[in-house]
Structures are given as structure tokens and as C-alpha cells.
Amino acid sequence: MFDKLMAAQQKADEIKKRLDTVSVFAEVEGGAIRITATANKAITAIEIDEEFYKQADKEEIEELLLTAINKALAQADIVSATEMQAATKDMLGGLGGMFGQ
Incomplete structure (x- = not known):
């Protein structure tokens, strides 16, 4: 059980690191102002x-x-949210075996 929890934590850390490498963009006034951020909101x-x-x-x-x-x-x-939702689904699927599911 502890191994699965550690694996879940490691997966969450990996996702956070990956979100730092994903860029999102927004612009207003037809591109007069353009903002770039990471998926971790930086x-x-x-x-x-x-x-x-x-x-x-x-x-x-x-x-x-x-x-x-x-x-x-x-x-x-x-x-x-999309990344975390997918990871949570994967983690819960992996943890389901701990509860006989």
C-alpha cells in the first residue's frame, strides 16, 4: 500500500514538473497584448x-x-485541471487494487 502511495506522489510531482514546461497564451485587441504563462500559472x-x-x-x-x-x-x-484529472484517474485506478476493486 505504501509503495502505491509513494508512486502516486511521484506521479503528481512529475505532472507538476511537466506543467512547468507547458506554455499557454492569451491575447487581447487582436494581439496587441500577448501573455505567455506556464500551466503552473507562472x-x-x-x-x-x-x-x-x-x-x-x-x-x-x-x-x-x-x-x-x-x-x-x-x-x-x-x-x-486536465492533467491532474487524468493523473488522478490513473492513480485511483492503481489504488483500487488496495481495496479489492
Whole structure:
């Protein structure tokens, strides 16, 4: 039983490491602002189109940045949840034998 629990923990750690290598993207205003993040919700890049930056005011840029960041984090949530759900299913399938299933 302990071996199966350790294997499940190891699998969860592997998934977390893999999520660090998965990138998600979000953009607003037709790509004027683009956010890149990992599936573990770490923002890795913010790109703002130079022409848009020159023409937009501070409040507009701030508002669009928030929107783009929240979109990227929502994408990260989806990817992370999908990965964790698949792993949980695998882990529970492996643990089922402990309970005679």
C-alpha cells in the first residue's frame, strides 16, 4: 500500500514538473497584448505591440493587461485541471487494487 502511495506522489510531482514546461497564451485587441504563462500559472512573457503602446493611454494598457493575464491564467487552469484529472484517474485506478476493486 505504501509503495502505491509513494508512486502516486511521484506521479503528481512529475505532472507538476511537466506543467512547468507547458506554455499557454492569451491575447487581447487582436494581439496587441500577448501573455505567455506556464500551466503552473507562472507568467513567462508579456508582449505589447509597439504601435499599440504608442497610441494607447496608461489606463487602457493596464486594463487590457489585466484581461490578458486573467485569460492566460484561466488557460493554465484548464490545462492543469486536465492533467491532474487524468493523473488522478490513473492513480485511483492503481489504488483500487488496495481495496479489492
